[in-house]
Amino acid sequence: MSPVLESDIEVITATIPFNDDEKPPTSDAGSTKGLVSIKPVKYFKEDAALVADTVTAEVEINAASSATSREGLDLVVVLDISESMEEDDRIGKMKKAMHFVIMKLTPVDRLSICAFSNVAARYSPLFSVTPAGQNNLMALVDNFAAGGGTNIEGGLICALAVISNRVHTKGRTANIFLMSDGQESTGNARQVDLGDVPVYTFGFGKDTDHQLLSDIAKKSPGGTFSSVPDGTNLSLPFSQLLGGLLTIIAQDVKLTITPKTDDGDVDTIVVAPGTDYTQTTDADTGVITIKFGTLFAGEGRRVIINLDLKDSAADSEYDAALAEAQHSYTVQGKLQNQTPQDIQILRTPNPTEAPGTSIKARHLQAELARRQHAEAIGQARVLADAKELDDARYKLTDAQNSLDDIMLNDGQKLVSALRAELLQLLKLMETQDLYEATGRAYALAAEASHGRQRYAYRGSDDTDDIRLFSTPRMDTYRKQAHDFEKDSTAPLPSADEDVKQETAANPLASIAAELAVYLQNAIQALQAIEKIVSTST
Template sequence: MSFNDDEVPAPARPTGFTGSPTRQVQLIKYHSRSAPLAPNDQEVLLELRGIASAAAREPLDLVAVIDTSGSMGDGGKLDKAKNALCFVIRKLTDRDRLCVVQFHHKASRLCPLRRATEAAQAELEALVRGLVAGGGTNIQDGLEIGLGVVGGHRVIAGRAASVMLMSDGEENNGDARSVAPGDVPVHTFGFGSGHDSRLLGAIADKSLGGVFNYVADSDSPTNLTETFSQVLGGLLTIIAQDLELIVTPLPGEATIRKPVDAGSFPAIPATDGSSSVTVRFGTLYSAEERKVIVELALSDRTASRPYRANVAQVQYKFTFQGQRVMSDPDRINIRRGRGTAAGDPAADAPAQVRTEVARRRHVKSIKAAMEEADGDRLEDARDILAEALRALERIVDPMVDMLRRELQRLLEHFRTKDTYREQGRPYAISSLASHGRQRFTARGDAEEVRLFATRRMDTYLEQAKRPDEKPPSADEDFREEPEPERAVPQDWERWTVMSVALRLLATVLSLLAFSIMARARTSGWDGDRYGRYEPYRTNRPM
């Protein structure tokens, strides 16, 4: 199923971005600077970071797929969904396009992809306000129509497409697990205690870059709007598409010891006989990060003299404004010497590597606890979570503080079978989605754990709390943002410290020289200002 009647988008206009497109994304490497000549393993953390500015973003083609089944009429849930959709409509600009799909026992497309001009926004809001609850829940049909809209859109180059799918219940018509989203990110929202978090989590996980968000029952009229705003805060700052990271160990120097740890993103070994691995990330938002851990097995060099070894090569590529961009090759360089003893690679690694390893160990604990809880072994599940909490006690890091908060809330939600089914499971699935994608997700509400949230998401969250005020458009948000921040690579940190130390040394020497000169001028030389320097002149060796 596909549609090709979408409205022609607005002509491209200057973005204000200057410089090489590769500057949209930055590569930062963290690893030990030295290693022994004997065979040893080294953990390397590779981080791709989007620039902290959406001066140049991809225009958005968004399809909102909304559950209007009978249960949505209970407790004002449909009204909350309408308010959330209207917030989305008001944030879009005339560069963006929106399509709304509703589903109950069957699905229907309410409009083609429409440019979000001021006139279209009013019409789209009226369309949304007219939604009525009734019927069963056919998530498959809604998802297929939503993907059909994306698959049939006529203008693709330089545009980003995404699907937002929300449901409050369990599917009783069709089978959404049979749908293949392909490379289209599908962001799902489980609303209330009756939704099927396992199904919605699986749909998002099957897409490239999509995440599952859990929206708890609440008296707040804006809790769904707040969660929608967070996903939208990313979608309206997409600065790279089709992002890939390629890691190639250099022959004779290193091999990749075990599969590259890229969370829930696919890490694909090369099929051309080389030993490279390609990680596919999909989209990247402004100020987002993607971290990958590569464990390199360094070759035996005990017969060699100490030297600086290029052990692997790293490149990244992405699409921006319809053009394919590739970075220059970047080498991972480690000094290998006799005085360096082989030890625990994690203990010898920089703090950034150790913190990331701890986060990934934390994720494994949540998965293990879920397996126990799904098997009705809640006490064992809580023991696993408690042990994971103790493992974080000695780590001082702002992100680790949020990991502790996450575990504490999971312990509360894993108390009984009912609390686990209604709150614990969706909370855990949302947490795993967030960690796997390294992207913000709502875990019950949009404020509790802010892991991976960006500055624009923080801004949209505050706007979503004020339903009586019309939010500014995405373009207006950008104009109010401060200047972009730049990432600081590991090597730059070292040179910065050395530079500061040299400047301090130069200042001290200058003051010392000034002090000597001042004393020389006031030491009473009977008018001969140069007599003090005479011994240096006469006693110089010939």
């Protein structure tokens, strides 16, 4: 790749058909078996009544922990180079963070850089990040100078034009990083149609329009908003999202819930609030489809459903088939439909009134509490925005007290993280000025993280106590980013080297997902044999 000169820069005033993305090397996808699995369904209560009743259940899908198989990354970074980026050397911190990003990418990954001030421009097409390309990209970034206004809309249009006009798309995942430190002075970014492209936004400093950046991320599938307070090094929040994007092992992840209405037990099925992903219900069949987009290695998605049951004609207990849960995903463009999971419950004349006491039931109770916790944060933010700070703090304190009721001996880490999150937000709501400077952004990032069940950086709270939804690779990159900020000249492992280190530390991780599939098939075969034998005797 040759250096991109100032005269080569294309100013984006409309969607330009670039069609000049560099063809990347073919990546070895490896085995696609079991990369995303579904867990046995959990229930709030162990049984249901014969009369009309409600069943609360949780369906959970998980991505394999190993990223030896991953999709090639097409990353478009949209950088704010407006005049305000000179403050607190934000532009210098941005350049250093971009060096970290560029150094972590491999030839199978492609990077394009757009930047905006009064207008937006594409500074480089999607290039494979070879060693030579890394040097050129870093030199390009180092030449940025701050000046002008803030045209976030133009930056988004630029990035989307790069992605929509790609020629090489098979087995590749397109994503956008968008960072800004100011308020829009030109355009309206909310009106931009993001399509199906995840946009991860970063609000840099107290003068950022955090609400706008949060709205953009929420509008995109799977995107999150991260708060980057003044004085923060940008390498750390960038590294955390990069740690996810470089471990995308599945795209187009979907979960379908199919009610078994013919069996006569189910009246209605509703997905409980708190899972912030696209959801549709077929009017004829009642089938619910939830689209999760991509999954990072080590991530999971938990869906809570409430099933209203009809009066039963039976007078004795029986196992009631309620629904079927099935997930699917694509790897290297190939669709993978997985084995369905039954949703069923014992219906009995003498149902248990209390919540279940099994480990699965307690985990479901904790998940319900986490969702109530996230809802309380959103309510507190709305109150604080209305300058009703005392009421906002009362809402958070009440949420803290509710955590005392969770009995989860083997999940105390979750409760501790939720409690620490509330404590941090309470501190950021001590005064209205403090809230508006950092508290609002913190709350918005927390809401994004909980709603998407995906890690989002929130600034000073990034401690071991509050790393909700972080993945093993993110934890690794967190340490690397800290070391990089201390000495940016020290060698930095590439993503390929990270995989080698992970495999060396856990040799079975790369085959664990495939082994799990074969084990599940064996169990199902044994169960079928057992059923045949029992019916023939």
